[in-house]
Every structure is written in C-alpha cells, then in structure tokens.
Amino acid sequence: MIVNRHVSSDQPDEHDELEQHLTQNLNAPLDWPEDGLSVGHVAAIAVAAACDTAYSQAANGHLIDLFAALPLPGTTEGKSFWERIRDAGGSAAWNIHPANMGGPFFERVHDGNEGGIAYRVLSFLEELTPSQRTDVAEAIGSALDNGTIGISGRYGGELWLRDAEMSAWRVGLASRRQFETSQDRERFFEAWRRA
Known part of the structure; x- marks a missing residue:
C-alpha cells in the first residue's frame, strides 16, 4: 500500500x-x-x-493503489497511455487526466483530504457513455501488467473501473459519517427496530 x-x-x-x-x-x-x-x-x-467501511483512508489507499497500477505520468509509456485515456474518454477523461489532476491531488489524500480523488473518479465514470467506458476499459486493460496482476485486456480494464468506482463510492459514503452523531446512529437503529 x-x-x-x-x-x-x-x-x-x-x-x-x-x-x-x-x-x-x-x-x-x-x-x-x-x-x-x-x-x-x-x-x-x-x-x-x-x-x-466508514474508515475511508483504506478506500483512498486502494484508489491510490489502482492508479499506481497504471503507467506513470511523465514517462514515455505514461504519456502514450494518458493520451489514449483522453481519446477514449473524451471530456470525461479530464476528471482523472494528470494534466488536470496532477500535482498535489494524491498528496492531499495522503495528508487527509478524503474526497478529492474519489469525487473525480465518480465524475469521470458518471460522464462516460457506454461505448467510451468500453474503450477506456480496453486502454486500461492493455496497460495492466498481466504478469503481476494476472489479468489484462478489456476484462482487466473493466475490473479496474468497477474497483475504482466502488472504492470512490465508499469514500463518498464514508464522508457523510463526519456529520453523523451517536444520536443519529441510535435513531437509525431504533427506526429499524420498530419497522
């Protein structure tokens, strides 16, 4: 991690x-x-x-691990990969493209900003059309290391996208807990006891 x-x-x-x-x-x-x-x-x-699952540091850590499995920005392989993502994902890809999301975003997660990356991932996936999602999955899957991860191709890319989506959802869902009190939690249990 x-x-x-x-x-x-x-x-x-x-x-x-x-x-x-x-x-x-x-x-x-x-x-x-x-x-x-x-x-x-x-x-x-x-x-x-x-x-x-409210402990969103784990989900954020997992999101970072998912991005770490992709080619690094600034490298020859990374430049080509991120161009393919931009071409495949259209304007939605700008949510996660290094030119728009680079710099301090991952460091902010490391320093405790729980939602920055997660909301960008969710926006990216929400804005993709079904055909764009397929094309993005192809691009991601072709970049995954089959020898390390054990799967590549479109299916590997689809797994990456689903995993990123669920990890980002967990971070978003967990963020609501910071506004929840013990009384809110007790009210929840009491409502379900009486249902």
Missing part, C-alpha cells in the same frame, strides 16, 4: 477518523487502555478498522 496509515492525527488536538470511530462505537476513551494493550484490544481495533 502506498499510503501511510495514521492511527493518530498529526495534530495533537485533533482526532483522526479511526480514533473517532473507536470512541463513538466501541466506547473506548482516548487514553485507553491505561495499563497497555492486550491481544484482545488489538483484535478489537483491527476488527473495527477492517469491518467499518
């Missing part, structure tokens, strides 16, 4: 998403445990992080 995962925030007074999740959903105080971590504590933390 290219993205460094941060269990704690870089800012001493701020709590990152996992810390907030653990305090809200596991009722774990921020200074817990006072006597040290046990295997059970570590297991509970791992389960919380792995099972809760």
